[in-house]
Amino acid sequence: MEHAAIRILGISGSLREKSANSRLLTAVAELLPVEATYETYDGLAELPHFNPDLDGDEQWRSEAVQSWRKLLGSVDAVVICTPEYARGLPGSLKNALDWIVSSGEFVDKPTAAISASPYPEGGAVTLESLTGTLRMMSANIPDERTLPIPGITLKFAADGRLKDEALVSDLQKLADSLVRDVRSREAK
Numbered sequence: 001m002e003h004a005a006i007r008i009l010g011i012s013g014s015l016r017e018k019s020a021n022s023r024l025l026t027a028v029a030e031l032l033p034v035e036a037t038y039e040t041y042d043g044l045a046e047l048p049h050f051n052p053d054l055d056g057d058e059q060w061r062s063e064a065v066q067s068w069r070k071l072l073g074s075v076d077a078v079v080i081c082t083p084e085y086a087r088g089l090p091g092s093l094k095n096a097l098d099w100i101v102s103s104g105e106f107v108d109k110p111t112a113a114i115s116a117s118p119y120p121e122g123g124a125v126t127l128e129s130l131t132g133t134l135r136m137m138s139a140n141i142p143d144e145r146t147l148p149i150p151g152i153t154l155k156f157a158a159d160g161r162l163k164d165e166a167l168v169s170d171l172q173k174l175a176d177s178l179v180r181d182v183r184s185r186e187a188k
Helices: 020-031 063-074 091-098 124-136 165-187
Strands: 006-012 036-041 077-082 111-116 146-149
Touching: 006 020, 006 063, 006 165, 020 036, 020 077, 020 111, 020 165, 036 063, 077 124, 077 165, 091 124, 111 124, 111 165, 124 146, 146 165
Parallel strands: 006 036, 006 077, 077 111, 111 146
Antiparallel strands: none
């Protein structure tokens, strides 16, 4: 039986050009099966500050917000990889998630959450905050699809590719879980 293509969206919580989080998302994309298409959302910096008074106001339309919601609604699964800033989520990522609370694009969406940090905790505080936010929005994010990564600066080779085989294995399990979840939904 031939399967339809799976659309997976990657979201980096970092706006840095050479972010380790963005490189991790590239590594996840390379581990996906051939029938999966992968796209990175790069509009975090363009989203206006969340204001609940504006959300739903027909007179106020943000093209960036509408595009964000449309893209998120059109994909089958999501992978978010974020650094930890001051033991919390980067403001730009939290802002993007705030724009989704009332519109519901994460409801029952197969989702994976990764935090990467140079510190031994691997951004565990941020990961807990991120998964709490996503679960409040009813994202489908079981514990097997959450991954804190400590010592991220030591995980890459000089050419920017992952050199840590244990991490590659963990990312493969995470990617496989997303694909399995999407396929099981298709079968229903």
